[in-house]
Amino acid sequence: MHNSWVSLKPLRDENSMYFDNGFEKYCERIVKEIGDIPSEVLEQWVYRLSDDEDVTNEFGNIDYTKIKFELQEWCTNKMLNVKPTKFGEDFFERRIKELANSNGDIKQGSYGHLKNLINHWNKKGTWKTPPIIMISECFKENEYQTPYQLVEGHNRLAWIKYFALNDSELKLAETHKVWVMKRK
Incomplete structure (x- = not known):
């Protein structure tokens, strides 16, 4: 699994179910650590599905610092x-x-x-x-x-x-x- 995929996983305080502005905090961190990934991409995909085993197996080896959307x-x-x-x-x-x-x-x-x-x-x-x-x-x-x-x-x-x-x-x-x- 690539380090950038690990970085894409939301941290505990970035969970919007428990923390106000969790998704916004997540997006800010991702811009700093990975680069500019559109929030619409993050929200529908990695933010919700990064713990899904199939998603991780399929896309977890990609270096997201070298990807653009x-x-x-x-x-x-x-x-x-x-x-x-x-x-x-x-x-x-x-x-x-x-x-x-x-x-x-x-x-x-x-x-x-x-x-x-x-x-x-x-x-x-x-x-x-x-x-x-x-x-x-x-x-x-x-x-x-x-x-x-x-x-x-x-x-x-x-x-x-x-x-x-x-x-x-x-x-x-x-x-x-x-x-x-x-x-x-």
Whole structure:
């Protein structure tokens, strides 16, 4: 495991469940120790999932001091080339089957509680929070899916795949914001 991954783990006083401004403290420390990683990337991924064994095994050997994240707009067809993590493939496929079983009605099933998110999808045809996608050829620390591997956002990727390949009342936007992870 790379030292920078260890540094990315939130410290006790950076836990927002117990301390006011915990996430803000975390972001300030990360900028000093690792470099400028967007807070939106940290919050949805490492801040929440750094203790997850699968996430650590998949991404823990990367030197994050040599990584950059860029916010980009990708077309739907390019999104279809993104592969889920190996540990997330079953979850990803289950989500797509769930959508198929409900004929793409995202108000049903395990999504029904996500009212604000669903409203955003219906209005904008895309997600609120851009997922994180790695350019796989930039990384040799593990055998990553090519050409692009999802880092975080399995639900979002499943929704894009389902709605791009199936008729539905939900119309996808032409482009979608993504956080692209690559070497500096």
